[in-house]
Each structure stands twice: as C-alpha cells, then as structure tokens.
Amino acid sequence: MAQYIVTGCYTPAAMKGMIAKPTDRETATAAVIAAAGGKLESFFLTTGETDFIIRVTTNDILKMLASLIAVGASGAVSNFKTVQCFTSAEFLQAQQAAGAIAAKYSSPN
Numbered sequence: 001m002a003q004y005i006v007t008g009c010y011t012p013a014a015m016k017g018m019i020a021k022p023t024d025r026e027t028a029t030a031a032v033i034a035a036a037g038g039k040l041e042s043f044f045l046t047t048g049e050t051d052f053i054i055r056v057t058t059n060d061i062l063k064m065l066a067s068l069i070a071v072g073a074s075g076a077v078s079n080f081k082t083v084q085c086f087t088s089a090e091f092l093q094a095q096q097a098a099g100a101i102a103a104k105y106s107s108p109n
Contacts, residue, residue, distance in 0.1 A: 001057040007050040007081045014076035036067035
C-alpha cells in the first residue's frame with residue numbers, strides 16, 4: 001500500500017462549528033478515509049502553516065483524491081496538500097535501483 005501525507009487548514013466556518021459543537025476530528029477523518037478504501041495511520045493537529053497533518057495508506061489514490069474533493073467541497077477544509085511518503089526501506093530500494101538507472105543516463109554536456 002502506498003502512503004501519503006495530507007495537510008490542510010480548517011476554514012473559519014469549520015472552527016466556528018467546532019466551538020459551537022466540539023467533535024473528534026480524528027474519528028471523522030478516519031471515517032471518510034475508510035469510505036474511500038484507505039486507512040488513517042496517524043492524525044495530528046499542528047501549529048504553523050497548516051492545522052492538521054495526517055498519514056494515510058491506500059491502494060487507490062483516485063478514491064483518496066475523491067475523498068479530499070468531498071471534504072474540500074464541504075467548505076470545512078482548505079489548502080489541502082498531499083504528498084506520497086516512503087519508508088526508509090523503500091528509499092534504500094530506490095537508491096539501489098538508481099545505480100542501474102544512472103548507468104544508462106547520458107549527461108547533456
């Protein structure tokens with residue numbers, strides 16, 4: 001399964017709603033990720049440029065993107081950013097493969 005890091009910001013309307021009726025956003029997030037066939041691996045509220053960071057595993061990035069579209073369309077979240085992440089073991093495999101690929105590369109100089 002591929003892993004992704006997703007960050008985003010709650011809109012002022014969402015924050016107003018959280019004040020009026022506090023809810024567990026991790027549970028809500030896990031439900032929408034599960035509905036898209038993925039699994040929420042971690043959920044953190046953050047300070048700085050974004051309000052949250054989540055790590056998701058999924059075999060279907062298109063369904064994952066569909067879940068982000070649905071959440072974004074709700075007006076509760078903005079500024080989504082999604083990047084694929086890799087384990088140290090996966091990165092080691094990439095480094096090893098890079099040697100064979102580099103041998104085939106011809107520099108433009």
